[in-house]
Amino acid sequence: MNSATEVKPQDTKDELMPVVQTWNLSKVYHTGFWMNQKLRSLNDCSFSVYKGETFGLLGPNGAGKTTLLKMLLGIVRPSTGRAVLLGYPVGNLSVKQKIGYLPENAYYYDYLTAWEFLEFVAGLFQIPKSVQKRRIPELIDLVGLAQKTAKKKQLRRYSKGMLQRVGMAQALINDPEVVFFDEPMSGLDPLGRYQVREIVLSLKEQGKTIFFNSHVLTDIEKICDRIAILARGDLFCVGSLEEILGRSDVYQVIVQGGTKEALEPWVSGIKEIEHTWHGQLTGNPHDFIEFLSTIDAQLLSLNRARASLEEYFVQQLRERGITSSQ
Numbered sequence: 423m424n425s426a427t428e429v430k431p432q433d434t435k436d437e438l439m440p441v442v443q444t445w446n447l448s449k450v451y452h453t454g455f456w457m458n459q460k461l462r463s464l465n466d467c468s469f470s471v472y473k474g475e476t477f478g479l480l481g482p483n484g485a486g487k488t489t490l491l492k493m494l495l496g497i498v499r500p501s502t503g504r505a506v507l508l509g510y511p512v513g514n515l516s517v518k519q520k521i522g523y524l525p526e527n528a529y530y531y532d533y534l535t536a537w538e539f540l541e542f543v544a545g546l547f548q549i550p551k552s553v554q555k556r557r558i559p560e561l562i563d564l565v566g567l568a569q570k571t572a573k574k575k576q577l578r579r580y581s582k583g584m585l586q587r588v589g590m591a592q593a594l595i596n597d598p599e600v601v602f603f604d605e606p607m608s609g610l611d612p613l614g615r616y617q618v619r620e621i622v623l624s625l626k627e628q629g630k631t632i633f634f635n636s637h638v639l640t641d642i643e644k645i646c647d648r649i650a651i652l653a654r655g656d657l658f659c660v661g662s663l664e665e666i667l668g669r670s671d672v673y674q675v676i677v678q679g680g681t682k683e684a685l686e687p688w689v690s691g692i693k694e695i696e697h698t699w700h701g702q703l704t705g706n707p708h709d710f711i712e713f714l715s716t717i718d719a720q721l722l723s724l725n726r727a728r729a730s731l732e733e734y735f736v737q738q739l740r741e742r743g744i745t746s747s748q
């Protein structure tokens with residue numbers, strides 16, 4: 423038996439059903455004219471993704487995100503280690519029927535209309551025509567394309583945002599249990615990104631498991647239940663945003679007026695700095711403001727105590743001596 427199979431993923435949660443599990447996945451690419459140069463792209467990555475969760479893999483350019491995702495899809499073979507998808511080794515044919523994939527730079531047959539393209543993809547999955555008739559218009563609605571446009575307009579006339587929606591629809595054509603999105607927001611304007619986020623959230627409501635690669639941290643922060651950071655092939659900080667960043671409803675406050683004794687039931691770690699009170703609010707901000715009016719005090723500032731994912735991410739990379747992308 424491969425020794426890697428004996429190692430448990432770092433973040434095993436026994437009560438939840440793992441959809442993706444990896445043990446010590448590593449990848450070394452052989453490059454150069456004689457293929458004699460070794461490029462280590464992934465080192466000993468062990469993690470799990472659970473049913474129904476949106477999992478975000480984040481990392482700078484060249485971190486190994488696409489390599490890891492392609493390994494899970496069975497497109498790239500690991501040099502060492504093991505991965506299991508829906509209980510089967512990756513690459514298993516019956517599992518391929520249950521997964522959806524939106525590649526980072528998808529190529530579309532651009533003389534087809536969106537409708538024809540989706541019919542083509544449905545044909546690859548051997549989806550019966552009767553099912554296609556129902557599913558294609560449903561998917562076109564889900565991704566927010568107009569039915570008429572989808573039937574009439576060739577893909578070469580689509581904007582980047584519209585193509586990305588078509589890409590999402592093709593990734594969902596087989597009603598997959600797990601969907602892999604590689605940089606689904608890349609190159610989109612703020613409205614396009616918002617719309618893609620909305621689609622991902624509606625998939626989550628349908629109970630789909632979503633694996634999401636991105637370096638746009640604000641998107642990850644808004645939609646992912648759990649994240650992992652990948653940098654220079656090393657995976658670290660696997661967990662929920664709350665586990666990693668702390669609770670989002672904790673605030674730092676600065677108050678003028680009142681007394682330490684009066685504020686203490688509301689503010690922990692209270693300190694006096696230049697005649698104002700500083701500390702961490704333990705209750706609801708609205709109730710606190712009402713309370714302050716009863717003791718003739720004023721709230722000077724209220725800020726979220728938790729760092730943004732971006733601040734945390736940059737700090738983690740700096741601690742590891744990473745100051746630029748590869």
Ligand SMILES: Nc1ncnc2c1ncn2[C@@H]1O[C@H](COP(=O)(O)OP(=O)(O)OP(=O)(O)O)[C@@H](O)[C@H]1O
Binds near residue numbers: 452481484485
């Ligand atoms: N087929 C390949 N042959 C050789 N090297 C490769 C191959 N694919 C990727 N690499 C290298 O492996 C490293 C990780 O690449 P990968 O595309 O997985 O990173 P990424 O995190 O997805 O980057 P990006 O955010 O820029 O898409 C890079 O140094 C890249 O040059």
